[in-house]
Amino acid sequence: MDQPQPRKADLFSPFSYRIEWKDGVVHEYAARDLRLACPCASCIEEGTGRAILDPSTVPQNVLLLGSELVGRYGLSFMWSDGHKTGIFTWPTLYELGKLVP
Numbered sequence: 001m002d003q004p005q006p007r008k009a010d011l012f013s014p015f016s017y018r019i020e021w022k023d024g025v026v027h028e029y030a031a032r033d034l035r036l037a038c039p040c041a042s043c044i045e046e047g048t049g050r051a052i053l054d055p056s057t058v059p060q061n062v063l064l065l066g067s068e069l070v071g072r073y074g075l076s077f078m079w080s081d082g083h084k085t086g087i088f089t090w091p092t093l094y095e096l097g098k099l100v101p
């Protein structure tokens with residue numbers, strides 16, 4: 001099967017991000033859930049995939065300030081805690097969306 005591709009990806013509000021996929025599925029992501037799932041090297045240990053990020057250090061009211069397309073590859077987000085290094089690939093976001101009802 002082809003990799004999931006977005007039809008539309010929008011910052012819905014500072015609290016949530018919304019992606020409409022080409023297969024018609026729509027996923028909404030809470031700002032903090034995305035922050036906790038950040039796949040960058042300072043949040044997830046490379047190689048082992050072990051979580052380094054301590055969720056208690058992420059404010060409950062962390063906001064999404066913006067997002068940027070990373071080529072055709074995925075998205076990076078900027079959060080109000082200053083974090084912005086994570087690149088979420090489309091397949092990662094699709095899988096993540098299935099976990100967040």
Ligand SMILES: [Zn+2]
Binds near residue numbers: 038039040043044083
């Ligand atoms: Zn990170």
